[in-house]
Amino acid sequence: MIHMKYTKLMTLTLLALMLAACGKEETKTPASAPAQEEVDEKIENEETNEELVTDVVEEEPMEEVTTKPLYKLNEANWAFKPIADAPSKVVLLTIDDAPDKRSLEMAKTLKELNAPAIFFVNGHFLDTDEEKAVLKEIHAMGFAIGNHTQTHANLKDLTEEQQRAEIMQVSEKVEAIIGEKPKYFRAPFGSNTDFSKALVKEQGMLLMNWTYGYDWVSEYQDAKALTGIMVNSEFLTNGANLLMHDRVWTAAALKGIVEGLRGKGYEMIDPATIQGVTAE
């Protein structure tokens, strides 16, 4: 019995370690922080503390791993709080604007490092057979896939009908390619509307912005500078949600970023363990 439990736990741990992903973003604000208006809106939406699922894991058959939620999104700073005794010194890696030119390379780098992440994808990068094959491969490597809209539009500039198309087209494309819909959503520029937030929720996706990121700032469009700031940012905090993009310099910096963060004692959150994403 003990041995079996141990094996299952090891398997879960390995699965967790194998999951990884990424994303890109927002060209205006550097570093941290969503707009205050968004924070205010979020606070109104306090979740109902639904799924403190306990003890499900050991009952499940091996093939159907039901992941227990270990982290809860804090919408005030988009960082993650540990549930119960989950490790607190962690960060979430995300890579936006995938899968453009560098996502596959970035996924391979993360995989070698056993670093989980979310790749937030745009529908306009999922048109050709080659692009679809890349998404399939990234997903098959164990990375989580998030929805980053069809054309990377600012949702606040669109009608409700257009917003719906931006979001739904990507979810449908992703499902057609990998067999499941995205469970995570990040709006381009962190620009959400009441309509898009409701739709994202209705579609069963967890909406997130980010805690910090720098790769769109010109002085950090260099692997060494980017590695330095990502590892030593003043916004680095337990559970921080790190925003990166499918970019040449970010791909070159990625290994150093992961190793630098681990050197400071941070591990990477498995996106599948975030509350609201785990199986109920």
Ligand SMILES: [Zn+2]
């Ligand atoms: Zn983006």
